[in-house]
Amino acid sequence: MRGTPGQTVGPFFRYGLEVEGGGLLVSPGSPGAIRLSGTVYDGSGAAIPDALVEIWQADGAGVIPTAEGSFHRDGTFTGFGRVHVTDAGEYEFWTVLPDADFIAVIVFARGLMDRLHSRIYLPGRSDAFLESLDPAERATLVAIETGDGLRHDLRLQGENETVFLAYP
Amino acid sequence: MTETTQATISAEIAALHSDYDKRRAAGMPPLDSPLVDFAPYRSSVLRHPTKNPKLVDPESIELASPAFGHRDVAAVESDLTVQHAGEPLGERMVVTGRVLDGEGRPVRHQLVEVWQANASGRYIHQRDQHPAPLDPNFTGAGRCITDADGRYSFTTIKPGAYPWKNHVNAWRPAHIHFSVFGSAFTQRLVTQMYFPVDPLFPLDPIYQSIPDQAARDRLVAAYDHDLSSPEWSLGYRWDIVLTGPRATWIEPEGSDA
Numbered sequence: 001m002r003g004t005p006g007q008t009v010g011p012f013f014r015y016g017l018e019v020e021g022g023g024l025l026v027s028p029g030s031p032g033a034i035r036l037s038g039t040v041y042d043g044s045g046a047a048i049p050d051a052l053v054e055i056w057q058a059d060g061a062g063v064i065p066t067a068e069g070s071f072h073r074d075g076t077f078t079g080f081g082r083v084h085v086t087d088a089g090e091y092e093f094w095t096v097l098p099d100a101d102f103i104a105v106i107v108f109a110r111g112l113m114d115r116l117h118s119r120i121y122l123p124g125r126s127d128a129f130l131e132s133l134d135p136a137e138r139a140t141l142v143a144i145e146t147g148d149g150l151r152h153d154l155r156l157q158g159e160n161e162t163v164f165l166a167y168p
Numbered sequence: 169m170t171e172t173t174q175a176t177i178s179a180e181i182a183a184l185h186s187d188y189d190k191r192r193a194a195g196m197p198p199l200d201s202p203l204v205d206f207a208p209y210r211s212s213v214l215r216h217p218t219k220n221p222k223l224v225d226p227e228s229i230e231l232a233s234p235a236f237g238h239r240d241v242a243a244v245e246s247d248l249t250v251q252h253a254g255e256p257l258g259e260r261m262v263v264t265g266r267v268l269d270g271e272g273r274p275v276r277h278q279l280v281e282v283w284q285a286n287a288s289g290r291y292i293h294q295r296d297q298h299p300a301p302l303d304p305n306f307t308g309a310g311r312c313i314t315d316a317d318g319r320y321s322f323t324t325i326k327p328g329a330y331p332w333k334n335h336v337n338a339w340r341p342a343h344i345h346f347s348v349f350g351s352a353f354t355q356r357l358v359t360q361m362y363f364p365v366d367p368l369f370p371l372d373p374i375y376q377s378i379p380d381q382a383a384r385d386r387l388v389a390a391y392d393h394d395l396s397s398p399e400w401s402l403g404y405r406w407d408i409v410l411t412g413p414r415a416t417w418i419e420p421e422g423s424d425a
Binding site: 001002003004005006007008009010011012013014015016017018042043044046048054056057058064065066067068069070071072074078079080100101102104106108109110111112113114115116117127129133137156157158161162163164165166167168 | 198200201202203204206209211212213214215216217218219220221222223224225226227228229230232233234235236237238239240241268270271272279281282283291292293295296307308309332345347353354356357358359360374375377378382383384386387407408409410411412413
């Protein structure tokens with residue numbers, strides 16, 4: 001069967017995709033908690049104020065969560081987060097460092113025709129795919145260590161455009 | 169930019185479609201997705217990647233999917249007509265269908281989210297300020313979990329067409345936004361469902377961003393009289409197919425499918 005085409009998330013998605021505490025995979029300040037944040041930029045270098053970012057990751061032991069409750073976590077680590085960016089284009093999650101090379105990420109935005117898949121690689125981790133990229137491309141996929149976690153910007157277009165992914 | 173006419177937009181759409189048709193005639197396989205570089209949708213110009221996506225074999229995390237269940241979604245959230253004290257205005261309807269993978273297998277117990285304008289074509293969103301009435305009895309957001317057959321069902325009202333400022337006199341065909349999870353994160357889909365024979369289809373840069381007619385048709389629900397209920401509601405059927413890689417499917421024992 002042929003796939004259903006995607007469409008832009010549109011301008012008015014906030015109330016349709018709102019998740020209370022969507023960025024809190026763990027409680028800030030809990031043991032091992034890190035802040036994962038960044039800014040979503042357009043091709044002119046301006047921050048995009050109406051984007052949505054989703055992450056999906058393994059836990060601190062490298063285990064892929066299978067428990068329900070990705071919206072009502074109730075203390076369970078479910079590995080999924082969703083946040084609307086701020087007016088300054090900033091996203092922020094509180095999560096744990098997975099025992100894995102990367103965190104999977106999807107970005108949606110008004111004006112973006114279809115969702116974009118990418119990866120946020122942890123500093124110091126790599127795999128064959130990351131090594132296959134040239135240094136400038138690679139740099140767009142690797143998070144930067146900060147005092148309390150990781151920082152990773154997403155650039156939809158332009159210089160240092162983030163490497164986005166397609167799956168065979 | 170606000171002076172751009174529908175004729176200009178329509179001519180741009182025609183040129184991009186003609187280019188697609190030529191590439192198809194030259195042997196390119198059909199495209200099941202929108203063109204990301206589609207300037208008739210003006211807001212897209214600075215927001216689409218200019219480089220081709222990198223083809224990569226998915227890793228195990230990408231072949232799995234976040235899990236949702238009835239802890240996440242209450243049953244009542246699938247009825248958008250009962251969220252307030254009174255009944256919303258508009259044409260009551262049921263929209264139902266199945267979420268399937270590329271082999272036609274149901275995507276079971278997964279999350280489907282919808283949001284839409286009210287019967288007047290007005291979104292409750294703060295930034296939608298066009299002079300159509302809000303309906304105090306309609307928010308326009310719903311969620312459900314697919315059943316063991318991959319089936320979802322929503323009760324709602326038919327949304328109206330709504331004006332947007334892409335160009336002068338720009339109107340979106342009536343649609344419901346859908347957000348769907350598959351059995352793999354690679355299958356994540358956000359899209360829009362439309363209604364049969366909408367006269368706005370040829371004019372709409374968002375619908376027309378999908379250059380393939382057969383693919384566009386797959387976003388249009390079918391009116392199904394068997395889903396309509398006497399003196400109550402109309403029925404529409406729309407299946408969603410999530411292609412793309414997924415974790416290896418284990419064939420149930422005794423199945424020869």
